[in-house]
Amino acid sequence: MNISGLKSSLSQIQTDLPAPAAPLQAPTAAGTSFKDILSNAIGEVESASNNAAESVQQFLSGSGEDLHSTILATQRADLEFQMFMQVRNKVVSAYQEIMKIQM
Amino acid sequence: MSLLSALSISASGMSAQRQRTELLVENLANSDTTRTPEGGPYRRKDAVFAADPSVAQFSSLFDSEMGSGTGVRVAQVVTDTRDPEKRYLPGHPDADQDGYVAYPRMNPAEDMVDLLGASRGYQANVSAVSAVKDMIQRSLDLFR
């Protein structure tokens, strides 16, 4: 899973702005910024992905991890990633809406 | 991983029962053997099983806790030490000066029953392998 690729996409969104990242850091109705939402989501994906990788490693080295546990860990990480993609898409389209308004 | 260890355990069970079967078959085949390379008539052999903890470890230190499932191995092959059965057959080439021939002390019926037991034991281990393999495949189904 290419976490660094996602991180560069996030920074790309930030640098594409005319104003210095103001809309991204502008609070949404709930009080958190778009940047926060994306950061949190990336964090969750990263942690699930690390869990899965560690689980696979433990299974392969024979140190007691069951096969079904390992597979479930990888499936959870996959779901986190899919969730992240949806969140990212929503954030990007919401951001684009805001940019349109400001024009 | 428990299931892979279980496969090793069942494999050891199959191996032990097979060795036992070979000895029992040898007994039956030699029930009338009056002459052996070691001298004297054939002596009945049997296998003694013992639990084997080293089998259960699937290359892991964590699995080696006491009693967390053990395999089995043939610890010893015991040879019957009872006196052979003497039968009066003066014309027999192996007869001693009194005309008695030493025959193996055997109970073929008992060996037949043991053979059936070993066969059933082997089969039970085969069933265990099959059930465990099914569970492993069901684990893989989680990918779908």
Place this chain on the structure above:
Amino acid sequence: MFQTLALNTEHYMSLLSARQKLVASNIANADTPGYHTQDINFQAEFENALSGQTPAVTEPEGLAVKPDGNNVDIDREARLLAENALRFSIASNFARSELNSVKTAIQEGKSA
């Protein structure tokens, strides 16, 4: 977010695996002199959700001891062998269904 998804089912499957390993051990040692049947207290281990790694091995009671000290009841083991495999299969289906529900929910959100 999904770290606890299907966690109970996973724990159930882990216990079934551990139990099946002991059944395999009992079957392999059905003719070992002095060997005692091994098992785990499934109900207690499952209710104790915190039991991290391996469940405690116990000796079931009420098994007849043969003259050589072995108390394995092959019928009991054959029954458990089939039962554990069946439960595991059901649990696997259940876990898959839990995963698929979430996957569907995420994908349905696409058009929202």
